[in-house]
Amino acid sequence: MVPLIGAANRDPARHPDPDRLDVAGRDGASISFGSGAHVCIGALLTRIEAEITFRQVLQRWPHLRLADGSPQWADNPAYRGLTALDVVTG
Numbered sequence: 033m034v035p036l037i038g039a040a041n042r043d044p045a046r047h048p049d050p051d052r053l054d055v056a057g058r059d060g061a062s063i064s065f066g067s068g069a070h071v072c073i074g075a076l077l078t079r080i081e082a083e084i085t086f087r088q089v090l091q092r093w094p095h096l097r098l099a100d101g102s103p104q105w106a107d108n109p110a111y112r113g114l115t116a117l118d119v120v121t122g
């Protein structure tokens with residue numbers, strides 16, 4: 033069995049617009065931290081770190097936006113991920 037976790041959080045029946053960054057949390061249906069008995073025990077820590085990081089970044093660069101041609105996705109059917117995320121800060 034080969035799990036293709038690159039499809040996680042992208043089921044069109046649950047996430048009609050999966051490329052949109054929804055910081056409010058996509059109706060709470062994210063499976064990024066697993067679920068059930070083995071749900072990630074670091075999820076809360078990670079969310080706190082992310083909130084601190086995004087707040088700092090947006091305070092430092094309030095006009096931050098994606099550069100043309102960004103983001104660039106890795107060509108890997110098993111794992112979704114970026115090869116580059118070019119931004120414009122000014």
Ligand code: HEM
Nearest residue numbers: 063064065066067068069070071072073074075077078079
């Ligand atoms: C972006 C960051 C993270 C992601 C996406 C993530 C994702 C996950 C996922 C999907 C699982 C479930 C695996 C399974 O079902 O077998 C898991 C489990 C786990 N995570 Fe994380 N994790 C993150 C950060 C962390 C951090 C910061 C810690 C510790 C401080 C942590 C500790 C653990 C542990 C101990 C488990 C195993 C829980 C168990 O089996 O009962 N994770 N994580």
